[in-house]
Amino acid sequence: MTERMVAIIGGSGLYDIDGLEQVEWVTVKTPWGDPSDAILTGTLQGLKLAFLPRHGRGHVLDPSSVPYRANIDALKRLGATDVISMSACGSFREEMAPGDFVIVDQFIDRTFARDKSFFGPGCVAHVSLAHPTCARLAATVGDAAEQAGATVHRGGTYLAMEGPQFSTLAESNMYRDHWGAHVIGMTNMPEAKLAREAELCYASVAMVTDYDCWHPDHDAVAVSDIIRTLTGNAEKARRAIAHLPALLDPGRPPCPHGCDRALDTAMITAPDKRDPAVLARLDAVAGRVL
Template identity: 55%
Template sequence: MPQAKIGVIGGSGLYHMEGMTDVEEVKIQTPFGDPSDVITIGKVSGVSMAFLPRHGRGHRLSPSEVPSRANIWALKSLGVEWAISVSAVGSLREDIAPRDLVIPDQLFDRTKDRVKSFYEGGVVVHCSFAEPFCPTLGSLLLESARELGNVNVHQGGTYVCMEGPLFSTKAESNVYRKLGMDIIGMTALPEAKLAREAELCYAIIACATDYDCWYESEESVSVDMVVGESQR
């Protein structure tokens, strides 16, 4: 079976990687069922990489339906050590504008219906999660984004992860802002927790697509807005 040390998990609007050569699709079976889709393994600039669309090609899976345990297990089984999540998010700060990138360094969990650990059935494992993202990988992503020169990227910030699939009410959006949250999405958890249990270096490139619904002078977030901005 082919191997790759770098894995990319694509979010809404990102269902394949451009510029990948020597492509091979691999279907992985895991103890936790099937991953979101087949995993594409190939090379980008000569570097072996694995790509998995989080929601499946065609966006078949809602955030609560994403088989995160199977996804992380499958990447780990292919030799992945560095996992890069690309996620569409809403901005909770005026200075984080649509099309900006954010490399968050903290998480706030507002999910409620998701399995958040590989360990169950009498096996309990506690992991440190004070710093939910790999700082080394986060720094590399920040540096790479800045080198592009044509994108505005923000260092650090708190990603609040809601259950979905409905977007926030205005009351919720404003409360998150008052609590000091910076961006909001639906997919960072339990993915980040499972990556920690699997001992993967994990970080997020968060792509702001909208201002959620708190910004009165802007249109409230919609599916077309999220997918459209993510594909730009």
């Protein structure tokens, strides 16, 4: 049993939770550079929480320039055990309507301009990503979202694109009809991969703002409609977070899916061949096994 700290990675406003106590913005230095912003820490009904604005306060970072490695390292250094990603997305499915929440359980990674691993020359490791999210944490987050009044779809494939432009119509139709994706966004990769390498339980809440351009009514959607949906989604996300303390004990048993032991069989480089400089950078994310 370890002490639980739930980290929320998301947009502006998600840290504005009624009842949050002992609030402090903490600056964390990492070997991977600075994270997106300072991290807000606090407690909610005894549950330790941390909030990291993925794009920085004021949305100053585009998806390709988010420092994903620094973000995950910083959360691990602070003591995070569980990470909940909350992000806006487009929907490929009629039934996953704007305003709905999708609890993602699979990813297709189409990003190409991002550092995707903490490991590399000097210390090689390969973690399993067959099931890239934590089923236990995802189920709890789904329960919290339903209690907050959201329409929740449990399970879905998230297509992660590089951006910052949105898809072409041909791409949208391919992702939907041939690849079987359910939602599309720009930020959950390599975030999920890095969380697994850092032995953190990771759950993703894709908050639908619009139908992607495959939908015949796509061009009729006004920016004001999307902003209205974004605002409503943020409010439901805050309410969902407020329900977490009743669903998650401060004491955290080992993950039944092995997320917190992902490196047990991942290390490949022989101990006597590992680069000390590389190991020094891995002190937080891989300290348990190194």
